[in-house]
Structures are given as C-alpha cells and as structure tokens.
Amino acid sequence: GAVVSQHPSWVICKSGTSVKIECRSLDFQATTMFWYRQFPKQSLMLMATSNEGSKATYEQGVEKDKFLINHASLTLSTLTVTSAHPEDSSFYICSAIKTGLMNTEAFFGQGTRLTVV
Amino acid sequence: KNQVEQSPQSLIILEGKNCTLQCNYTVSPFSNLRWYKQDTGRGPVSLTIMTFSENTKSNGRYTATLDADTKQSSLHITASQLSDSASYICVVGASSASKIIFGSGTRLSIRP
Numbered sequence: 380g381a382v383v384s385q386h387p388s389w390v391i392c393k394s395g396t397s398v399k400i401e402c403r404s405l406d407f408q409a410t411t412m413f414w415y416r417q418f419p420k421q422s423l424m425l426m427a428t429s430n431e432g433s434k435a436t437y438e439q440g441v442e443k444d445k446f447l448i449n450h451a452s453l454t455l456s457t458l459t460v461t462s463a464h465p466e467d468s469s470f471y472i473c474s475a476i477k478t479g480l481m482n483t484e485a486f487f488g489q490g491t492r493l494t495v496v
Numbered sequence: 497k498n499q500v501e502q503s504p505q506s507l508i509i510l511e512g513k514n515c516t517l518q519c520n521y522t523v524s525p526f527s528n529l530r531w532y533k534q535d536t537g538r539g540p541v542s543l544t545i546m547t548f549s550e551n552t553k554s555n556g557r558y559t560a561t562l563d564a565d566t567k568q569s570s571l572h573i574t575a576s577q578l579s580d581s582a583s584y585i586c587v588v589g590a591s592s593a594s595k596i597i598f599g600s601g602t603r604l605s606i607r608p
Contacts, residue, residue, distance in 0.1 A: 385539070413598075422505075422583050422601035423534070472539055476596050482527055482547075483589040485596045487539040 381407050383475045385488025392463055392495055400458045400491045402473030408453035409475035413485070414446075417470040429456040463495040498523045500588050502599035510607050513576055517602045519569040519586035527591035531560050531571045534583045534601075543571070543584075573604075581606045 382405040392398050402412055410431045415423040427448055428436040435448035447459040456475075460467055472490040476483060500521045509515050521529070528547050532540035544553045544560040546569070553560050557574045573580055586599035 411596075413596075419536070420603070422603060423540075423585065423598070425598065470537060474540075483591070483596055484528065484530065484545070485587050485589070485598070487532070487541075489539040490537065492537060 381405075381475075381477050381484070381486045383473065383486045383488045385473055385491055387491060388489055389492040390494070392493070394464055394495055395462055397459055397461045398463055398493060400460075400471055400473075400493075402456045402458070402475065402488050404454045404475040404477070404486070407475075407477045409456075409477060410453060411476040412450060412456040413474045413476075414448060414456075414458050415472045415474070417472065417490075423472060426458075431456075460493065463493070465495045468493055468495045498588075498590065498595060498597045500586055500597045500599040502584075502586050502602050504602060505600070506603040506605070508605045508607060509576055511576060511578055514572065514574050515576060515604065516573075517571045517584050517586075517604070519571070519588075519599055521567050521569070521586075521588045521597065521599075523567075523588040523590050523595065523597050525591045526564060526567070527589040529560075529562055529569050529589070530587045531558070531569075532585040532587065533558075534585060536582070540583075540585055576606050578606050578608060580604060 412429040414426045429450040450456040473488040530545040531543045534540040546562045559572045583601045585601045
C-alpha cells in the first residue's frame with residue numbers, strides 16, 4: 380500500500396517557539412492532504428485541507444495565522460504551529476489522498492506528539 | 497452534500513462481548529469505503545476496504561458490511577478484547593472530483 384511519512388513523531392518545545400511538522404507521501408503524489416488534531420480520548424478533529432499550489436482551507440475555529448500550512452509540492456505538506464503554547468499540546472496527524480483512475484483513498488501518517496512546556 | 501455519519505459517538509462494552517459500529521454516507525458517486533482503527537497516540541490503520549460490489553469483508557474478528565443501496569456500512573467486532581479499545585473511523589471515497597469524506601469516528605472502550 381501507499382506510504383505516508385510524518386516527521387517528527389514527537390517533539391517537545393518551549394512556549395513561544397514555533398514547530399514544523401512534515402507530511403510526505405513517499406510513493407505517490409498527493410494534491411490534497413488533511414491535517415488533524417486529536418486530544419486525549421477524543422476522535423480526530425479536522426483542522427484544515429491542504430491543497431498543492433494553493434491556500435489551505437481551514438475548519439471553523441482553527442486559526443490560520445497560528446497553524447501555517449504549506450503544500451509546495453505534490454509530495455510534501457507542512458504544518459507549522461507558531462508561537463506554541465501549552466494548550467497546543469496535542470497529537471497531530473496528516474493524511475494524504477491518493478487519486479487513481481477508479482479509486483480515491485486516504486493514507487495516514489504516523490502522527491506527531493507535540494508537547495509545549 | 498457529501499457526508500459521512502458514524503454512530504454511536506462512543507461505546508463502552510465488556511470484554512468478550514460483540515459490538516457493531518455504524519456508518520451512513522451520502523457520498524456520490526461512491527467509489528470505496530474504508531474502516532480504520534486508531535489506537536491512542538498512533539496513526540490510523542486500515543482494517544478493511546470495500547468497493548461497490550462487495551457486501552461483506554472480514555479481517556480476523558472484524559467484519560465490515562456494505563449496503564450500497566441504503567448507503568450504510570457496519571463494522572462488527574466479535575469477542576472483543578481490551579486491545580480493541582480505540583477510535584474507529586469510516587472514510588468514503590468518491591469516484592469523481594477526487595473526494596474523500598471522513599466520518600468523525602466512534603470511540604470504543606472495552607472494559608475488563
């Protein structure tokens with residue numbers, strides 16, 4: 380199956396600093412990637428839809444200036460948490476969409492555990 | 497409007513019991529439906545994928561069904577184990593416009 384690599388798998392940063400998370404589709408091109416956040420014991424919450432070559436579409440309540448998304452190539456999308464605060468500590472997951480002639484499927488990254496201290 | 501709705505939102509059952517999770521969708525034109533299991537702190541892992549012509553697919557103690565007429569799918573878990581505690585996500589793909597629609601998931605907790 381297709382592989383999506385997310386890096387780093389975990390990160391600890393100081394409050395006020397910025398953290399970049401990468402999502403790469405290793406063996407397919409993805410014009411669309413999704414970014415999710417998950418708090419303990421809760422389901423995935425869609426943050427934004429990342430579209431290659433254009434601006435990301437953010438879900439209601441997600442600050443676009445705080446969560447910067449860049450999808451500059453067909454295999455890479457990045458999520459930058461700017462001026463991170465302890466309340467941003469969460470599990471962040473990306474998924475990349477593989478489009479075929481007959482099928483469209485989503486493949487998930489392994490997730491990134493962010494802890495802001 | 498393309499939507500995927502999962503129920504229940506959360507479920508608690510005793511170890512050894514069976515349970516069924518539901519996924520209703522309005523995605524059109526339908527291409528495929530995939531069930532994922534997500535353990536806490538990990539990325540989702542695919543359990544089954546079903547296309548229009550498939551009614552049932554099993555993966556160990558997990559059995560997914562699909563009724564393309566009523567646009568409903570279910571995931572049945574047999575003889576639940578503590579390790580089944582996870583979120584289960586239903587994802588439906590459309591065959592045009594390259595759309596993928598995610599359900600909000602069902603949080604399943606297995607109690608000893």
